[in-house]
Amino acid sequence: MDTADGKRFEPKILGFLCNWCCYAGADLAGVSRLQYPPNIRAIRVMCSAGADPAYVMKALLGGVDGVFIGGCHPGECHYTSGNYYTRRRVAMLKKLMEILGLEPERLRLEWVSASEGALFAEAIKDFTEKLKSLGPNPLKVKKRPGAVVGVKRS
Amino acid sequence: MAKCAEVVQDILRGMLRERLVDEVVAFGRGLTGSDILPLFITDEQDIDRIVTTSYCPSSLAKLVARYGDRNKKMAIVVRSCDARGLVEIAKRRQVKPENLYLVGIECYGVVREKRGEVYIFADKMEVDGEMMPLDEAALSPNCRRCEYPVPTMADISCRIEPEGDCLVTVNTEKGKAMLATASVPVQDAPPSDVAAIKERAARWQEKDFGDIKRMEPGERLDYWLSQFDRCIKCYGCRDACPICVCKECCLEPDRGLIKGGEYPPETLFHAVRLTHVGESCVNCGQCEAACPMEIPVSKLYHMLSKEVGSIFNYEPGLDIDSLPPVSMVDEEDLLKTGVDFG
């Protein structure tokens, strides 16, 4: 999909990568020189559970086209169960997005272990493609009436 | 309807008298006699101010959590949404369930506006003693969607019959003890037939949620943005919400999440509320009732909680032992391998 200004639409992806698995997997993708689209900006979190819904929503409502959360495979969480929490939260967030009118596909959770550089590259490639087909985050183009700066609440 | 109130009052009075509880919390008439207010009663004499009308403006759950002394034993007159709210905040350790004695009143809805003394029944309503067909439009939207008229989570539940009789069901051991203090004999009621209410709830849920769901995603987004655009960040929804029990809310301007001093607030304001109550909304409707800008927030939260509940097989407020589903994991999680829950 192309945007109005004639440039090819390049989705903006924010990543929350768990330090132990997915961040390491992304490192491995680098070490292995596996090429993938340059659309993701990663934030390293100690555990995928650290991808707080508030952060995710902040990004999505701020116009980021997709949020990627990468965690350890079930049973491999460095903290035992953080990824299970993540999975539950992501399920809730997807519902929330759907209700608000944001495509739930804009939020993606993947399990990527430290040895799965190829999987990481593949996941980003795939997610980028998916987001390209979805088009830009509508919130990016929606103009909201300017907020009124009011009196500060005491 | 006096008979009903009398039975309830009688039980409460007995409990207070027998020192089974230190305090009674219920809606009742204010000192002027016309307003219906939440009351914290420690004096037996005040018991007769208690009413069981279907117009009760705020959530007792929230009040108990905020103003009650959690170490005191309290009898609380609750509708099911109040009771469910209390169950949810009990999970969040804001009340001690062992100190709560819940006197449930079967509730088929409250009216949006006060029109004298109103009693709602499954299929009819009584306004100032006059029985008439139920005008669903008069009901609060959340009540129309409510599928829990019977407060089964309370220790006892009282059913008000159109004829004014009050039938009591004992739900717990604690309930038995509570009834033992009553001076009038109370008979055990046959179970209520809630099929009609479930049908009504389904119909209204389908309508309220369906209206939204049927929109194209973009349309839906526009709809909500236009709703949120009216927000004046009065925090009314939050303040009224029984689930919002934080000492210091993270949506306050100095907490870094939401910029201070501007309205409408960024959409994140609503999103964060959603993520916080989405797993536990008991559809009490307090938020929407509190909203001066008539943003249909209750519909939003209820809708999300139904969706979330359907994933995790979780119904807020019914079972005190099951934790909010997004703040816990259980054995079954360990067996699932995919990235999607389910």
Next chain:
Amino acid sequence: MVEVVSPFQEGIEAVKEAGGGSFKLCYQCGMCNTACPWNTVTTFMIRRMVRQANFGFPEIEGEDVWLCATCRNCVRRCPRGVEIIDVFRSLRRIALEWGILPEGIRRARASLAAEGNPWGEERRKRADWAEGLPVKTFTQGTEVLYFPCCVNSYDPRLKKVAVATADILNKAGVDFGILGASDSCCGESIRKIGDEEQFQRLARENIDNFTRSGVKKILVSSPHCYQSFKNEYGQLGGDFEVVHISQFLARLLSEGKLKFTRPYNKKIVYHDPCYLGRHNGIYHEPRQVLKSIPGVELMEFVDCREESLCCGGGGGRIWTETPKGQRFSDIKLEQAVQMGAAELVTFCPYCILNFEASRLGLENSDVIGIKDIAEIVQESI
């Protein structure tokens, strides 16, 4: 459908008994194939032949078994130390047992058996080259036996080398003699042909002859004679001091017994004979001799010393026909011409035979000369 075969124990044993047992070491790296000069002109899969030997079905019926010129380039490079020449020697031995052999070799064998030389020449004429020269017959007490090689003894072109050698030795005052008709071929090449019995017979004859005559020190013109006398006769009881003419000349020069009086103003290129170089490690002395000749401008082939391309004459190839286009000597001579060498010089009669033949094949055979270094030395002293 590929052919199915079983390892054939008798075949394996036969090759082992014939002396080719080192095939077992081969790890099939293919180095031999790439090192072999044959593979620059045709296809010669040495590795496969070694492998066939390994499983007891040596390939002896085709021509390939006779191709190997025993130049030793493969052996030199074989990382596993497979004595590939010995493998071929053993294969040929088996072939001979079965009576399979090329015509030229058949003739050489017959001649060796009858006359002690492979060229079909008469034994009694063996010393004819020295007729009229001051060359005495070796007797008890003579210091050095000069053994000119069958080629130098009979071949009209190569006789000059024997003559030149005798001339030099005389000028240097060396006490030497020849045994003449009682000499037999050293047997080096017939051994490479796989005719171990004939080699042993020739060797014994020579050893007996030498011993009888009281020979202690043998001077040879041919690296092939050098090879057999020095490295092979010992096992048969022949213990002599063997000196190649290149070594001998180098020593004479360093001892001052030989002095050059005439400059030899030519660009010359030296060809390392396989049996002098790769087989016996003599690279230095020939060059030392050449460099000491005034006027000589010595050039080197790109592939020199260990890398030297074989003339194609070893391993009995000297007795067989090599089709045009497959002659290494042609390639090498061409290189020499292109380098602008006036003469290609060397120290081996086989090489000279081959290079002379190649020279005649040139469009203009005068562009380059072929010389044994002894001839140059003779001219310059």
Next chain:
Amino acid sequence: MEERTESRVPDNRIGDVMVIGAGVSGIQAALDLAGSGFKVYLVDKEAAIGGKMAQLDKTFPTNDCSMCILSPKFIECFRHPNIKLLTYHEVDGVEGAAGDFTVTLTKKPRYVKDDLCLGCPTCVRYCPVKIPDKYNQNLSSVKAIYLPFPQAVPNVFVIDREACLFFQKKCKSCVPACRNKAIDFYMEPEKVEVKVGAVILAPGYETFDPRLRADYGYGRMKNVVTSLDFERVVCASGPYSGEILRPSDRKHPKRIAWLQCVGSRQVTPGGNSYCSAVCCMYATKQAILAKEHDAGIEATIFHNDIRAYGKDFERFYRRAASLPGVRYIRSYVTMGKELPNGNVTIKYSFDESEVKEEEFDLVVLSVGLTPPAKVEELAGKLSIELNQHQFCSTDAHNPLKTSRPGVFTCGAFQRPMDIPESVMSASGAAALCGELLAERRGQLAREREYPPERDVSGQEPKVGVFACRCGTNIGSVVDVPSLVQYASKLGNVAHVEESLYACSADTAKHIAETIRDKGINAVVVAACTPRTHESLFQDTLREAGINKYLFVMANVREHCSWVHAREKEMATQKAKDIARMAVARAAHLQPLEELEVPVSKRALVIGGGLSGMTCALSLANQGFEVHLVEKDSRLGGMARKLHFTLEGIDVQAYLRDLIQKVGQHPLVRVSTGATVIGTSGYVGNFTTRVMSEVEVEEVQHGVTIIATGAEEYRPSEYLYGQDDRVLTLLELEERIAGGDASVAGAQSLVMVQCVGCRDENRPYCSRVCCGQAIKCALKLKEVNPQRDIYILYRDMMTYGFKEDYYREAADREVKFIRYEPEDKPQVEAVEENGRSVLRVTVTDPVLGKRLAIDADMLALAAAVVPSSANNDISRLFKLPLNQDNFFLEAHAKLRPVDFAADGIFLCGTAHYPKDISEAISQAYGAAGRAATILSKDTIKASGVVAEIDKEKCNGCQLCVQACYFGAISFNEQLGVSEVNPVLCKGCGNCAVVCPSRACQVEGFRDGQVLAQVEAYV
């Protein structure tokens, strides 16, 4: 800097251990020893530490930048208070005995005073003399006064006496250029004497000089280079700045050939009979690198067996082989000619049918590894013996022990080996020193001192941004100058600059100075991954006197330049975004405190096989308590099935001895028939529940060692399980050892290699089977030389000195037949002349025929497969497994026995298949690494822990149940939850469930993460 002042302090020349040779293994040994309470002298004859690894561009199979992973170690050595670097020193002799050695050395004159030289290159400009640059393999030049290489440690210049004009014509051009007056032409060699208790020899290796075999054309043909030359060619800091050019005309070669086994696997004069063990992989790496530099390059690797026998090597090889334009051709070659245009022709055996001559633009000789230069002299000075290959002669049972007690060896001086093995052996040698000197531990060592921490509270953020080019790793893709320009305009940024290697010692020093000088209070380094380099830069912050947590790494290499190599513009944009996000985060950082926690001085070793026992015993000998847990009822593991080794060790006798020593050691407690059922805690303080038949016991321990071993694959192919005559190699060995009649009577025996591995299911080589097959074959031949033995293989993995046994087996007429994976041998049971035989048919690629062999017995080289317990252990201890289900170490190259989780170590076949001597080496390695923790009384816990704001907590306790580690408890009195920072692992799960956001993880506070999000949005 304070290091300089330190070096002026007179050194009393008494230490615990001297490590001779400061390559990667020497450095690792020194760091492990220094980290476990010993004072170390690290000696190198060169002017800088680093050895050969410093010359490498990338390392296989991860293609990690060699300098990037090595130079942090340089700095660590340089900064370590217990390591004294003696560079440019030659050892003259070692007197005395174990525990009390006197080493005499000569300090060679640098002609530059190391206490005055600042490492600035001013002098260079004034020097008129150019000399070939050894570091760049003489492919470029340096001046006669030079720094060995850009990241050199110590960062001190040196003068080449041979070339310097002062010594010929009294030229003094450089002298006035040096402001610090560091140049001194009148320096004389100095005698130095050092007393130590133990010596570790790590002199490394030399590369084979291909001039010794003229047939390779090296030195004669311009475009024939060695592999080490090529390393420099591809390296960004190399002679051509990372462009692949060829020497003759500096043009880009398109057709590059690699010739394997140059100087290796050959008994011919000048060559070495052993396999150099690393060349197949480095050639593969170089081919991949060449393709990365220029996708149009055609890479051809001429070989005979690709020895991809190590961890993840097979995948690496497959990856290379699948690249377009990459060919692996199984043929040794002969050089053809050098053409006038500089191209070289190569003759190779093609397809068994002809010899092809092909033209190449550049030829790389994969030169082998040889013993270090002047090795005999070295051996003489140290009175140690050398083996037949002139490598170090080691104890048959312990590859780390030399012939002289108290002198240990590690690295490639043992035998040709790769980097991880060198590192393992280094830690192992450290463990042996620890055993010898257990009582001296801690007596000479001292703590590192840092300048006091500057209080930055209340200050406006002043962020310093340091952008690394990482040679060409980042710089060739990301426009670093534009990144710098961009970063300088970001809010709160006080300083920006770029460097070629941010991790080099001089840059680190410079960063520290800049932080100090400019009052920077938060630092962003835009470079590589924090997972490898964060701690290095954090240390730099401490050096600079600010809290180490005021640091953010912007990963613009692994996450950017390496993965977006073809989209330079987009990659630059991404790098800017990443930097912006990092700066935003940095501006919100706060200093954090680290808690000091006591260390339980006990190790838990899981697995009582050879590795586990060796490790346990070494730790016990070092004075630490050990609890050894074995799930079987007996100790010994897989080794119980082994009876002899290629080198002739009696395994059972050795095992009996080991079991006895373990059993009798007062500090070792053994639980057999026991499994681990639960574990908790953290480095220094683990609690593990061990269940045995009699009880469930709680073990308190400071470190955990995973030595759970591996298993033998149970074949389903080749009639195994259907016909009694089909065995695995291990079963064969047991039968040989047991004098089994069926084996004794077998006249014909076939072995099939690679059964169950190197296939799609298990794309790895089991490493030990080729040696195992040869070992059995030799044993069988020893008993009956007449019997026929056939080994059906794919690539003979007889790496290192094992190659000699391969040849010996061939010499004993064991027949080797290579098969292709797509045409596997077929086996059927048939009657032949009334005799029942196993008929094995296999295509011989050279013969082009199928061979039918009638065998009395068939032995299968069944794969070594990961232990079935791995999944459980992995889950229990939260340890990652690799794709093949072996445990995944922290870093394939530099931390081969560590896990990413602190305090847990790995050894033996749980890591990857390995033979006995390798397992022993790694077991000592794990012991050496574990000792670095057990030797400490306390360790610091990370500052990244949760904190709960009492004012905001509403006591909902969702965090309490969300914390898996029990780190949060509810304070009834205050009605709030509280974090025990010692137990907290900083995962942040509590913070996310907290509706009030009263709970926050330090370093990941809302403001900090949201700043990053906002910076991107």
